Structure formats: structure tokens, C-alpha cells
Amino acid sequence: MNPRVNKIRKSISDRKRSRGLAGSDSTKDLSKNQFSHLQVQEEEKHGYFPIFADQKLPKRSKSKMVSGFILKGILSSILFLGTALLLQTNNDMLDDPKVVASSLLTNEFPFAKVNQWYQQTFGTPLALTPKDNANTPDDSTLALPVSGNISESFQANGEGVLISPDEASTVSVLRDGVIIFAGNDPETNKTVVVQHADGSKSTYGYLSSTNVHLYQFVENNQVIGKFVPSENSKNVYFSIEKDDAFMDPVQVIEVDDRS
Structure with missing residues (x-):
């Protein structure tokens, strides 16, 4: 047999083999996608929200959330400790601030009085909802x-x-x-x-x-x-x-x- 013919047949066989491998890989990928799609549908049918492992919050947004909580915690701690130190410090210069701080912590805020002032100043009541x-x-x-x-x-x-x-x-x-x-x-x-x-x-x-x-x-x-x-x-x-x-x-x- 002509060696050239054998070479052509071998080339055709190699192409078929390579195509078959690629087809099997694509079939595997397709089956994986179909399985994941069916899994999501099954979870949604039973009331469970599908969880996607690949979906993650960006590192920047996570860092912003963490830093925000830390900042609020620090400010709250400073306010608490500052008030505690103010009330426990014996100093004549701090008597007036003590009275103000104690009044704010013990007396009820005059919402109605503030609302009356706002209404007299701006003509409408200070309310979050319309009047009935x-x-x-x-x-x-x-x-x-x-x-x-x-x-x-x-x-x-x-x-x-x-x-x-x-x-x-x-x-x-x-x-x-x-x-x-x-x-x-x-x-x-x-x-x-x-x-x-x-x-x-x-x-x-x-x-x-x-x-x-x-x-x-x-x-x-x-x-x-x-x-x-x-x-x-x-x-x-x-x-x-x-x-x-x-x-x-x-x-x-x-x-x-x-x-």
C-alpha cells in the first residue's frame, strides 16, 4: 500500500480520536452544568435559597463593613468611658458638665416641647407621618x-x-x-x-x-x-x-x- 495513503489514514484517525476526546469533555461539562441547574431547581422547589459557593463579597466591601463596626464600637466605648469618668471625677470645674450629663441621662427628653418650638418656627409639626x-x-x-x-x-x-x-x-x-x-x-x-x-x-x-x-x-x-x-x-x-x-x-x- 502506498505510504502516503497510510499517512493520510493515520492523520484522519488522529483527528477523529482528538474530536472524540473533546466531545467527551464537553459532554462532561454539559452534564455538570445540567446537574447543578437541576440541583438549584430542586432547592428552590422546596423553599431553600440556592447557595453559590463562587459568589463572595468583594474584599473591599468586607473591609468597609468591618471597619465601620470597629469605628462604632470605639466611639461607643469612648462615650461610655468619658461619661463614667466625668461623673466619678471630683473637680469643681466639672460640676456644671456633671449636672448636664446627669440631667440628660435621667430626665425624659421633651419631645412635645421641641415639636411645639418647631411648629411655631416652621409652621408645621415635626412628624414623620402625615396628620390624620x-x-x-x-x-x-x-x-x-x-x-x-x-x-x-x-x-x-x-x-x-x-x-x-x-x-x-x-x-x-x-x-x-x-x-x-x-x-x-x-x-x-x-x-x-x-x-x-x-x-x-x-x-x-x-x-x-x-x-x-x-x-x-x-x-x-x-x-x-x-x-x-x-x-x-x-x-x-x-x-x-x-x-x-x-x-x-x-x-x-x-x-x-x-x-
């Missing part, structure tokens, strides 16, 4: 938060009054203010506490439901919740506190009516 005009009657006179008979007077407990509505009623705030508590109280269950610009606080307890949130600005007579009488709950608790002393709500309302 539908729940705000136009009457500006003080009144009890809910209609009903007073079942327990201020003289009986020295803190507030209990009001017994005859039917399901809405509960309104005494005057403009800022919500500083809205949740469950150990003594008065579902409760709302409002801080007013004059430094006083009004508390509304034993409510069936509330529709306000923390640090929300509320206007005079705005509805803050509802009360539905039941066998276990027949009264709404209402109290007014100023300068760490409770006031008789009935007298406060009567004085306002006379003025």
Missing part, C-alpha cells in the same frame, strides 16, 4: 378621653380616674402632644402615654385597641384608640402627671372650661 385629619375633631376644649361615668375618682387611688363607657367608644387624647409609649403596661394593659408641651403626661389605659405609634405627633381630641366593654374590662384608665406628681383630671378639665 379624619380622626381630629375641630373642638379645642379639654374633655375626658371617653364618654361615660366615673366609676373611681382621683381621691380613691391618688393617681387617676376610671371611666365606665356604656358602649363601644373611641378614646381621644386630652391635648396636643407626642406619643412616648404605646403598648402593654403591666398594670393598665394596652396603654398609650402622651407627652405634652407644658411638661405634663396623660395616660390612657385598659384600651381594647390603639391606632398610634411611638413618637407620633397627635392633636387635641385626636382618636388614639378604641374601648369595647366586656366582663373582664369595664373601665378606661385616665391620669395626668406633671413634675412627678399626679393631678386630678376632673379638676384640670374644669379649670380649663372656666378659663
Whole structure:
């Protein structure tokens, strides 16, 4: 046989062999891709978020996150240690800063007073949510938060009054203010506490439901919740506190009516 023919046949055979190897490699790669795709579909079908081992956060973003946490930790530690040293150092020059620091740590921040100043300066209340005009009657006179008979007077407990509505009623705030508590109280269950610009606080307890949130600005007579009488709950608790002393709500309302 012609040597040239043998050489051509050998060349053709080598090409076929090389193509076969390449095809097998591509088949393996394809099968791997199909398997991973089916695995992702199976995980998603059962509610598991697929995890991709190759997806990693860039080193730069990781370093930024770590440095941010470290910086916050350092600043918090400096603030804590600085306050502790200030309160424990006996130096006449530090008496005034001590008073200021102690006042900031112990006294309640006057949200309502700041809000009143902001409203007088800029003309609109300092609030993160728009005013709910539908729940705000136009009457500006003080009144009890809910209609009903007073079942327990201020003289009986020295803190507030209990009001017994005859039917399901809405509960309104005494005057403009800022919500500083809205949740469950150990003594008065579902409760709302409002801080007013004059430094006083009004508390509304034993409510069936509330529709306000923390640090929300509320206007005079705005509805803050509802009360539905039941066998276990027949009264709404209402109290007014100023300068760490409770006031008789009935007298406060009567004085306002006379003025």
C-alpha cells in the first residue's frame, strides 16, 4: 500500500480520536452544568435559597463593613468611658458638665416641647407621618378621653380616674402632644402615654385597641384608640402627671372650661 495513503489514514484517525476526546469533555461539562441547574431547581422547589459557593463579597466591601463596626464600637466605648469618668471625677470645674450629663441621662427628653418650638418656627409639626385629619375633631376644649361615668375618682387611688363607657367608644387624647409609649403596661394593659408641651403626661389605659405609634405627633381630641366593654374590662384608665406628681383630671378639665 502506498505510504502516503497510510499517512493520510493515520492523520484522519488522529483527528477523529482528538474530536472524540473533546466531545467527551464537553459532554462532561454539559452534564455538570445540567446537574447543578437541576440541583438549584430542586432547592428552590422546596423553599431553600440556592447557595453559590463562587459568589463572595468583594474584599473591599468586607473591609468597609468591618471597619465601620470597629469605628462604632470605639466611639461607643469612648462615650461610655468619658461619661463614667466625668461623673466619678471630683473637680469643681466639672460640676456644671456633671449636672448636664446627669440631667440628660435621667430626665425624659421633651419631645412635645421641641415639636411645639418647631411648629411655631416652621409652621408645621415635626412628624414623620402625615396628620390624620379624619380622626381630629375641630373642638379645642379639654374633655375626658371617653364618654361615660366615673366609676373611681382621683381621691380613691391618688393617681387617676376610671371611666365606665356604656358602649363601644373611641378614646381621644386630652391635648396636643407626642406619643412616648404605646403598648402593654403591666398594670393598665394596652396603654398609650402622651407627652405634652407644658411638661405634663396623660395616660390612657385598659384600651381594647390603639391606632398610634411611638413618637407620633397627635392633636387635641385626636382618636388614639378604641374601648369595647366586656366582663373582664369595664373601665378606661385616665391620669395626668406633671413634675412627678399626679393631678386630678376632673379638676384640670374644669379649670380649663372656666378659663
